[in-house]
Amino acid sequence: MTLRLASLTLLAFLALLVSLLVGGTVIPFSQVGYAMLHPHAPGDVHVIVWGLRFPRVCIAAIVGASLGIAGAMLQGMLRNPLVDPYLTGVSAGAAAAIALAIAAGVAAPIVPALGFGAGLATAVLVAALARRGSGIDANRLILAGVSLSALFSAIVALVLTRLQQGGYAQAILAWLAGSLAGRGWHDLIFAAPYAALGLILAVLSVPALNALRLGDLRARTVGVDVDRAQWMILASASLLTASAVSLSGIVGFIGLIVPHIVRRIIGSDARLLIVGSAIAGGGFMALADAASRSLFAPIEIPIGVLLAFIGVPTFLYLYLRPGRKTA
Amino acid sequence: MIGARELCLRAGERIILSDLDFHISAGEFVAVLGPNGVGKTTLLRAIAGMHSPDSGTLLLNGREIRGVTAAERAKTIAFMQSEEILTEAMSVREVIATGRYPHHRWYQWHENQQDDEIVDRALAAVGMETFGRRPFATLSSGERQRVWLALGLAQEASLLLLDEPTSHLDLRVAHEMLHLLRTQARAGKAVVSVLHDVNEAAEFADRILLLGCERLLAIDRPEAVLRSGLLDLAYGTPMELMRAPSGALRAFPSFATGRSE
Numbered sequence: 001m002t003l004r005l006a007s008l009t010l011l012a013f014l015a016l017l018v019s020l021l022v023g024g025t026v027i028p029f030s031q032v033g034y035a036m037l038h039p040h041a042p043g044d045v046h047v048i049v050w051g052l053r054f055p056r057v058c059i060a061a062i063v064g065a066s067l068g069i070a071g072a073m074l075q076g077m078l079r080n081p082l083v084d085p086y087l088t089g090v091s092a093g094a095a096a097a098i099a100l101a102i103a104a105g106v107a108a109p110i111v112p113a114l115g116f117g118a119g120l121a122t123a124v125l126v127a128a129l130a131r132r133g134s135g136i137d138a139n140r141l142i143l144a145g146v147s148l149s150a151l152f153s154a155i156v157a158l159v160l161t162r163l164q165q166g167g168y169a170q171a172i173l174a175w176l177a178g179s180l181a182g183r184g185w186h187d188l189i190f191a192a193p194y195a196a197l198g199l200i201l202a203v204l205s206v207p208a209l210n211a212l213r214l215g216d217l218r219a220r221t222v223g224v225d226v227d228r229a230q231w232m233i234l235a236s237a238s239l240l241t242a243s244a245v246s247l248s249g250i251v252g253f254i255g256l257i258v259p260h261i262v263r264r265i266i267g268s269d270a271r272l273l274i275v276g277s278a279i280a281g282g283g284f285m286a287l288a289d290a291a292s293r294s295l296f297a298p299i300e301i302p303i304g305v306l307l308a309f310i311g312v313p314t315f316l317y318l319y320l321r322p323g324r325k326t327a
Numbered sequence: 328m329i330g331a332r333e334l335c336l337r338a339g340e341r342i343i344l345s346d347l348d349f350h351i352s353a354g355e356f357v358a359v360l361g362p363n364g365v366g367k368t369t370l371l372r373a374i375a376g377m378h379s380p381d382s383g384t385l386l387l388n389g390r391e392i393r394g395v396t397a398a399e400r401a402k403t404i405a406f407m408q409s410e411e412i413l414t415e416a417m418s419v420r421e422v423i424a425t426g427r428y429p430h431h432r433w434y435q436w437h438e439n440q441q442d443d444e445i446v447d448r449a450l451a452a453v454g455m456e457t458f459g460r461r462p463f464a465t466l467s468s469g470e471r472q473r474v475w476l477a478l479g480l481a482q483e484a485s486l487l488l489l490d491e492p493t494s495h496l497d498l499r500v501a502h503e504m505l506h507l508l509r510t511q512a513r514a515g516k517a518v519v520s521v522l523h524d525v526n527e528a529a530e531f532a533d534r535i536l537l538l539g540c541e542r543l544l545a546i547d548r549p550e551a552v553l554r555s556g557l558l559d560l561a562y563g564t565p566m567e568l569m570r571a572p573s574g575a576l577r578a579f580p581s582f583a584t585g586r587s588e
Contacts, residue, residue: 079415206436211428213415217408220377222482223401223429268415271436 012283068281093122405479426481
């Protein structure tokens with residue numbers, strides 16, 4: 001398993017490297033390497049690498065890793081392979097707030113922060129509705145997440161209908177389809193502390209998450225404080241997802257399917273699964289971003305759209321092709 | 328080890344057991360008997376700290392069980408339920424290694440060498456040394472029961488609670504399981520197991536804790552409980568006593584022997 005995790009890490013590293021090399025123009029490896037080693041040297045390549053691509057690759061890696069971790073944790077906690085990080089209502093809440101903010105003409109730099117706040121507030125509301133006793137009821141969580149997401153999606157649809165085809169509608173659609181266009185260090189500085197807090201909670205939750213594989217009851221018998229573990233996992237997943245959404249808009253597929261694929265490769269041990277999902281999610285997102293920048297340059301395809309077009313058929317082939325067991 | 332004083336247990340709105348007084352010591356194998364729905368599992372859950380008593384106290388090594396943290400409790404009590412399904416693909420070794428959770432510090436992610444040795448010993452104690460890498464899903468019912476027992480042993484708990492460990496097992500495998508439990512009791516652990524078969528309890532247990540009519544009817548040596556006539560009261564049917572060829576006392580409902588009216 002360690003070898004498989006190492007291979008996954010190598011592949012993710014290569015994906016990050018490729019993401020630095022390609023884009024509107026392909027820059028040779030030697031020039032990118034030189035620019036990386038000499039950050040203060042003058043020239044166009046340095047501007048492209050340090051000013052545009054490197055921050056974007058970092059953001060892509062953080063978004064992908066965050067969604068991968070959040071998906072793996074929620075799937076593990078709820079023992080449900082259909083769960084994705086957006087179940088907590090974060091994306092729908094963020095999208096509704098962003099749509100309303102753009103429609104109201106709120107200054108663009110504030111929009112991601114509003115999305116983050118609204119996403120997190122929605123997650124808190126979903127958690128409050130899912131609460132039973134001192135813990136969380138899995139069915140209530142799923143029902144509350146799906147219901148509130150439907151409500152917020154309706155708000156987004158309403159806003160889009162009212163705006164019709166204006167520039168504001170374009171800006172909202174860009175958020176809904178997921179994109180890293182124009183993102184830089186200043187965006188990362190805002191989201192990083194929350195993502196870091198989510199990561200710390202994830203790290204602290206991993207041993208309990210691993211024991212939860214035995215089921216809630218058996219986890220209790222081996223000493224897991226199941227209620228506390230559930231709240232920590234939900235808080236961690238919400239923080240990571242809200243940070244990711246504030247950086248990239250709504251990027252589907254990664255939080256749902258990356259943990260599936262990693263589970264196939266390295267097993268269900270939460271300790272390896274979380275690390276593997278972070279690495280694979282980061283690498284995958286960086287690669288997708290590189291593709292979105294370069295396939296039809298100078299036009300950027302939204303990452304969410306690209307991931308759905310490439311990822312879903314791949315996933316269906318891997319898991320649902322005739323003759324394959326769907327364990 | 329574990330004691331109850333005037334213990335009263337409730338299921339929903341209904342009091343199901345009241346005024347339970349008993350003490351179970353290390354090195355004992357106690358079988359919990361009683362009709363369906365009498366509260367055997369609830370009693371086990373209460374001892375495991377997963378069901379709050381309505382009134383009365385449960386003492387674990389002299390301390391009230393309510394005040395013991397989940398991790399501390401897991402170091403002393405292993406509770407093995409046979410019903411829960413495992414949805415994740417796990418190897419036998421992974422399942423058993425989870426028993427080391429309460430012994431880990433909050434920052435410890437992985438098992439250390441000592442943990443590995445304890446898991447090896449647990450596997451050996453249930454005769455499954457060669458099963459470590461097998462997927463749990465491929466095991467038979469009897470093998471799964473042994474894995475759950477090994478999980479409890481990996482916890483290094485001194486009190487083993489088992490809820491119907493022989494249900495779904497054939498005669499030979501059930502006897503192997505009970506033999507294992509008795510071996511654990513002889514090794515110094517307290518074993519408390521809900522059983523359905525009175526005769527299995529009579530053969531393997533040191534004492535029988537008999538529940539019926541919403542109370543503790545008896546906690547005594549098997550022969551004394553069988554002779555007391557309290558089984559009739561507990562199960563609501565007349566029981567016949569017989570001697571097995573080995574000389575051990577056996578009980579059967581009288582309709583099973585064809586002598587009821």
